[in-house]
Structures are given as structure tokens and as C-alpha cells.
Amino acid sequence: xxxxxxxxxxxxxxxxxxxxxxxxxxxxxxxxxxxxxxxxxxxxxxxxxxxxxxxxxxxxxxxxxxxxxxxxxxxxxxxxxxxxxxxxxxxxxxxxxxxxxxxxxxxxxxxxxxxxxxxxxxxxxxxxxxxxxxxxxxxxxxxxxxxxxxxxxxxxxxxxxxxxxxxxxxxxxxxxxxxxxxxxxxxxxxxxxxxxxxxxxxxxxxxxxxxxxxxxxxxxxxxxxxxxxx
Amino acid sequence: xxxxxxxxxxxxxxxxxxxxxxxxxxxxxxxxxxxxxxxxxxxxxxxxxxxxxxxxxxxxxxxxxxxxxxxxxxxxxxxxxxxxxxxxxxxxxxxxxxxxxxxxxxxxxxxxxxxxxxxxxxxxxxxxxxxxxxxxxxxxxxxxxxxxxxxxxxxxxxxxxxxxxxxxxxxxxxxxxxxxxxxxxxxxxxxxxxxxxxxxxxxxxxxxxxxxxxxxxxxxxxxxxxxxxxxxxxxxxxxxxxxxxxxxxxxxxxxxxxxxxxxxxxxxxxxxxxxxxxxxxxxxxxxxxxxxxxxxxxxxxxxxxxxxxxxxxxxxxxxxxxxxxxxxxxxxxxxxxxxxxxxxxxxxxxxxxxxxxxxxxxxxxxxxxxxxxxxxxxxxxxxxxxxxxxxxxxxxxxxxxx
Ligand SMILES: Nc1ncnc2c1ncn2[C@@H]1O[C@H](COP(=O)(O)OP(=O)(O)OP(=O)(O)O)[C@@H](O)[C@H]1O
Ligand SMILES: [Mg+2]
Numbered sequence: 001x002x003x004x005x006x007x008x009x010x011x012x013x014x015x016x017x018x019x020x021x022x023x024x025x026x027x028x029x030x031x032x033x034x035x036x037x038x039x040x041x042x043x044x045x046x047x048x049x050x051x052x053x054x055x056x057x058x059x060x061x062x063x064x065x066x067x068x069x070x071x072x073x074x075x076x077x078x079x080x081x082x083x084x085x086x087x088x089x090x091x092x093x094x095x096x097x098x099x100x101x102x103x104x105x106x107x108x109x110x111x112x113x114x115x116x117x118x119x120x121x122x123x124x125x126x127x128x129x130x131x132x133x134x135x136x137x138x139x140x141x142x143x144x145x146x147x148x149x150x151x152x153x154x155x156x157x158x159x160x161x162x163x164x165x166x167x168x169x170x171x172x173x174x175x176x177x178x179x180x181x182x183x184x185x186x187x188x189x190x191x192x193x194x195x196x197x198x199x200x201x202x203x204x205x206x207x208x209x210x211x212x213x214x215x216x217x218x219x220x221x222x223x224x225x226x227x228x229x230x
Numbered sequence: 231x232x233x234x235x236x237x238x239x240x241x242x243x244x245x246x247x248x249x250x251x252x253x254x255x256x257x258x259x260x261x262x263x264x265x266x267x268x269x270x271x272x273x274x275x276x277x278x279x280x281x282x283x284x285x286x287x288x289x290x291x292x293x294x295x296x297x298x299x300x301x302x303x304x305x306x307x308x309x310x311x312x313x314x315x316x317x318x319x320x321x322x323x324x325x326x327x328x329x330x331x332x333x334x335x336x337x338x339x340x341x342x343x344x345x346x347x348x349x350x351x352x353x354x355x356x357x358x359x360x361x362x363x364x365x366x367x368x369x370x371x372x373x374x375x376x377x378x379x380x381x382x383x384x385x386x387x388x389x390x391x392x393x394x395x396x397x398x399x400x401x402x403x404x405x406x407x408x409x410x411x412x413x414x415x416x417x418x419x420x421x422x423x424x425x426x427x428x429x430x431x432x433x434x435x436x437x438x439x440x441x442x443x444x445x446x447x448x449x450x451x452x453x454x455x456x457x458x459x460x461x462x463x464x465x466x467x468x469x470x471x472x473x474x475x476x477x478x479x480x481x482x483x484x485x486x487x488x489x490x491x492x493x494x495x496x497x498x499x500x501x502x503x504x505x506x507x508x509x510x511x512x513x514x515x516x517x518x519x520x521x522x523x524x525x526x527x528x529x530x531x532x533x534x535x536x537x538x539x540x541x542x543x544x545x546x547x548x549x550x551x552x553x554x555x556x557x558x559x560x561x562x563x564x565x566x567x568x569x570x571x572x573x574x575x576x577x578x579x580x581x582x583x584x585x586x587x588x589x590x591x592x593x594x595x596x597x598x599x600x601x602x603x604x605x606x607x608x609x610x611x612x613x614x615x616x617x618x619x620x621x622x623x624x625x626x627x628x629x630x631x632x
Contacts, residue, residue, distance in 0.1 A: 004418050029328060029354065051626050054544065054623045056543070056544060056626075056629070057626050058624050076548070077548045077549075077550075080543070080546050080547060080548040080549075081546065082546075083543075083544065083545070083546040084546020085545075085546070087546075089544045089545070091629065093631065095538075095540075095541045095544075097538055097541070098246075099242060099243070099246030099247075100242065104242075109541070109545045109546060111231060111235045111239070112231050112546050112547050112551060113546065114231055114235075114541070130332055146573055156545070160546075209233060223389075
């Protein structure tokens with residue numbers, strides 16, 4: 001059984017009289033621990049797909065099974081619970097809470113999950129160490145560089161030890177070298193067993209993934225698998 | 231999300247935007263301060279009146295010449311017909327009422343009092359020996375006026391404590407002769423400190439037998455007669471008996487007014503009740519305005535923090551988590567406003583007491599609780615709509631907003 005199974009997914013946006021098929025007849029399955037790049041031209045439905053996978057959006061038709069369970073029919077609170085425990089998001093624009101420090105931003109998912117402060121503290125301290133953010137622990141996002149911000153965001157996405165990390169153009173706002181650092185960081189997480197699904201326009205980053213989903217007009221154009229690079 | 235975390239998160243959010251928070255706290259605090267100050271004023275006035283009248287003694291019926299139109303607003307009565315004078319004979323007759331225990335006639339005038347080289351303006355009260363018991367005054371030195379025939383103009387006087395201080399200083403006063411107007415009177419007693427009562431400060435009065443005072447002012451009429459009924463319950467029937475006696479003495483026509491404390495206090499009760507309603511109205515308006523402000527500020531906060539709300543949802547926050555966080559924030563802002571307003575209100579009440587020392591302008595406890603309670607309730611009520619809007623935001627669209 002695949003970790004993620006999408007079959008016959010449709011996502012239609014209605015804009016006045018016209019309809020936009022952001023996703024159309026999409027069926028794909030992804031195994032545990034895969035490294036998948038989602039690529040395609042602008043407007044091809046990449047973000048829409050990622051939002052569906054992250055349970056931030058519901059399909060108009062089709063089923064989505066996550067770890068064997070049909071998650072499209074869950075109640076909003078159950079979906080929130082799945083997001084909290086199984087999924088980590090990384091965004092192009094980082095999405096850190098500006099008034100909170102790096103450490104507090106990383107602790108947000110733990111707080112939402114109701115984990116007691118003492119355990120929260122140890123886990124955040126460990127995460128800060130793992131991501132080389134210790135000296136920045138009490139800095140606010142505005143006092144951090146783009147690369148540091150994205151590292152905080154990744155630390156936050158992984159603090160709940162999710163099964164899947166969804167990243168929408170995580171390097172889109174970073175320069176080349178910083179972007180590479182972030183890519184390496186995500187790949188290290190993938191190497192430890194977490195499923196990594198990245199939306200990217202960058203062919204270099206896309207080329208590093210062992211599987212590429214090429215999208216166009218809401219359809220899956222190509223599903224390219226490659227053996228792991230040596 | 232635990233309640234403690236919700237509280238902490240909301241606190242950080244409130245302190246994260248200091249200007250907005252300050253403005254909202256100010257708006258809310260003005261409402262609460264208004265409640266505190268206005269009720270302090272209202273209750274101060276009520277207490278002032280109650281103190282004034284209870285200083286008068288209990289079970290009293292006051293008889294004054296003339297019929298008043300309204301019957302009972304106290305001392306500034308409107309006299310509608312030319313009344314016959316109230317005399318010492320009337321006063322004596324009133325004692326025949328079975329439910330009456332004691333009576334004191336009052337004849338009042340202004341004069342000057344002198345001792346040694348010291349001369350002073352003073353208000354003169356001519357009365358009898360029972361006055362001190364009716365008013366429940368205490369003697370500091372000597373004794374009060376003798377109990378004797380009301381027609382005897384004994385040359386004796388009793389001084390208020392302040393007057394005694396000003397005339398005699400540390401010298402003994404009892405036994406000394408003072409000059410009041412054109413008469414020389416022997417001081418036989420000094421009253422203990424009593425303070426304010428019915429607009430005249432007893433500490434500054436000079437008392438003498440009613441006949442002495444009437445002779446001094448060359449008059450036969452009385453300013454007032456104070457009658458004491460047997461008990462509180464007897465006031466009503468006693469008043470009836472007094473009216474009958476007076477009617478008999480006036481060929482069937484009642485041209486005096488009888489005031490009871492209950493009637494006076496009742497009038498003030500109505501006035502102060504209306505005042506309290508006005509206060510409640512003003513407070514309700516100012517707090518409603520503050521509540522609408524809370525709502526708008528929170529709506530702006532939701533708009534400002536749309537991306538944050540989307541993020542929290544992506545991180546697994548439930549609608550309930552977000553609703554509670556925003557509601558807590560609104561409640562915190564209202565609470566801060568309520569506390570600030572409470573402090574401001576007490577400052578205002580303190581200012582009132584400085585400006586009007588006779589007014590015990592302390593806000594009553596119920597008003598303080600009501601003010602703070604209403605502030606919190608409005609804050610939370612008006613916070614519900616923005617909080618629900620935040621909780622219902624579509625996370626995808628929220629996240630795409632920057
Ligand atoms: N909320 C929405 N309402 C209407 N149309 C939408 C909405 N969200 C997405 N779309 C449309 O769906 C299509 C797919 O959008 P999507 O954001 O998934 O594209 P994308 O591949 O991520 O593009 P980009 O590379 O520019 O980020 C587009 O045509 C877009 O206009
Ligand atoms: Mg996109």
C-alpha cells in the first residue's frame with residue numbers, strides 16, 4: 001500500500017461563469033520515503049496539488065488516501081489533526097510569525113498539539129542545534145537572513161516528526177547558494193525516511209529528485225523515475 | 231492547545247502591536263472610568279444626603295410654617311400662602327399628642343458674639359433643654375440649656391466646639407460671661423464635636439433659651455419645631471395627631487408643613503434613582519462604543535494577520551484554536567481597559583473628593599464590578615464575530631495573502 005494514493009482527482013475553481021480545471025483526472029501514488037519534484041509551467045496546478053496533499057483544500061471529485069485512510073471525508077478537526085501530526089509545510093515566503101522569536105516559531109506546532117512546555121523546550125533546543133540556529137534562537141524573523149528564516153521554517157515543519165514534508169518552491173526566495181543549503185537540508189530529512197514532495201521551477205533542484213511529476217493544465221503529463229544519483 | 235498556551239499566545243499578540251493595543255485599552259478604560267466616576271458622584275451625593283439626615287436624629291417630624299406645594303423637599307420649601315406664625319404656644323400644644331415624646335422649638339438668627347477682645351459673627355439658635363437629646367448631641371463641658379418654662383429668658387448660652395475654640399482658646403469657657411448682640415450671657419456648656427448637619431455646622435452655633443433668642447431678635451415666631459415620635463413606626467400616626475392639633479389651633483385650616491425624614495429621603499431616593507439610571511445609560515453608551523471599537527480593531531487584526539491564521543491552520547490548528555486565540559485577545563484587551571479604567575476612575579473620584587470635600591465620592595462596589603464585568607462582556611461579545619471570521623478563513627487563500 002502506497003503512502004499517498006490519489007485517484008481521479010478533480011479540482012475546479014469557478015470564476016463567474018467560467019470554470020478553471022486546476023486539477024483534472026489526476027491519479028498518482030507515492031511510496032513512503034520517496035523524493036518527488038513537482039514541475040511544470042506557471043498555472044499548471046502544482047500548488048493546488050500540494051494544498052490537496054496537505055489537506056488545506058478538498059477535491060471536487062476523486063479520492064485521496066493517506067496511509068490507507070480516505071482523508072477527503074474527514075471532518076475539519078480530524079483534518080487539522082492529520083496536518084498537525086503527519087504533514088509538515090515549507091513555503092516559498094517562509095511564513096514565520098513576525099512577533100515571535102525563532103525558537104517560538106519552531107515551537108508553534110508543539111504548542112498547537114498541546115505538548116507540555118518542558119518537553120517542548122527540549123525538542124526545540126534539539127531542533128535549534130540540528131539546524132545550526134542556536135545563536136539565533138531568540139531573534140525575530142526580521143533579524144534573520146532569508147536562508148536562516150527558511151531553516152527556521154524547516155525546523156518548524158519537522159518538529160512534529162511528520163511522515164510527509166510538502167515544500168512549495170522552498171528556494172524561490174533565496175539566492176543560489178542559500179537555496180542549495182536548504183535543498184541539502186530537505187534531502188537529509190528525506191534520507192532519514194521522510195517523504196519529500198517539492199514544487200520547483202528550478203531544473204537543477206528538480207533534477208536531483210528521484211522522481212519528477214511533470215504537470216500541465218492540471219494534468220499529469222509525465223511521471224519520470226530515476227535511479228538514485230550515485 | 232492548552233488554555234495557558236492560548237493565553238500566552240494571545241498576550242504576545244496583544245503586546246505585539248502596542249499602538250493598537252494602547253488605543254483600544256484607552257477606549258475601553260474611558261467607558262469604565264466613566265462608570266466609576268459617575269457612580270462615585272451619584273453614590274457620594276446619596277451618602278451625603280443620608281448622612282445629613284441621619285445626623286438630624288431619628289423618628290423626627292419637623293414642623294415649619296406655611297403650606298408647601300410639593301410637600302417635602304426639605305428646607306428650601308416654596309411657601310404658597312401667607313402663613314400664620316409658629317409660636318412657642320404651638321410648640322407646647324404639640325406635646326399633647328400621645329405619640330410624641332419630646333419637642334424642641336427653634337428660633338434662628340444671626341448675631342455677633344464677643345469675649346475679651348475677640349468678636350465673631352455667629353448663628354444663634356434659641357431652643358430648649360430637650361434639643362440636645364433629640365439631636366443626640368454629646369456635651370464636651372458643662373450642661374445644655376436648663377429644662378424650664380419656655381417663657382423664661384434665662385441669660386445663659388451653650389457654645390459649639392469651634393466657636394468655643396475661637397473665643398476662648400485654651401482658657402476654660404464654662405462660667406464665663408459672653409456678649410451676644412446686646413445681651414450678656416453666662417456660658418453653661420460646650421457641645422462635643424458634631425460636624426455638619428442640615429447645612430449648618432453645629433460646631434459654630436451658639437445656643438440659648440428660646441425666649442432669650444426671641445427677645446434678642448424681637449420676634450414671636452419660630453423658625454421650626456422639631457418633634458420626636460415614640461418610635462419609627464409611630465411617625466405616621468404621630469404626624470396625623472400633630473396635624474389634628476395644629477388644625478384645631480388654626481380654626482380648621484392647616485397652614486403648617488410637617489416633614490418626616492422618610493418623605494425627605496424618599497424624594498432624594500427618587501432623584502438619586504433617576505441619577506443612577508442616567509449614569510447607567512451613559513455608561514452603557516460609552517461601553518457599547520468601546521465594544522464596537524473592540525470589534526473593529528479585532529477585524530483589522532484578523533485582516534492584518536490573515537497569513538498567520540493560514541499558517542496556523544497549515545500547522546494543524548483547529549477552527550476552535552483560532553477562535554479561542556482571538557477571543558482571548560479581545561478579552562485581554564478589554565480586561566486591560568477595564569483595569570486601567572478602574573484606576574482612572576478612582577483617580578477621578580479622588581479628584582472629586584479633593585474638589586468637593588463634603589461629598590463622600592467613593593464608587594460603590596457594585597458599580598466597580600458592573601463596570602469591569604460589562605467591559606469584559608462587551609469586549610468578548612464584540613470579539614466573537616472577528617474570532618469566528620478568523621476561524622472560518624480558507625487556509626489556502628489566507629496563506630497566499632502576504
Ligand atoms: N482560489 C482560486 N480561485 C480561482 N482560480 C484559482 C484559485 N487557485 C488557483 N487557481 C487557478 O488554478 C490554476 C492552478 O493554479 P496553481 O496555483 O496550482 O498553479 P501553479 O502551478 O502553482 O503556478 P505557479 O507556478 O505560478 O505557482 C491556475 O489557473 C490558477 O489561476
Ligand atoms: Mg504555485
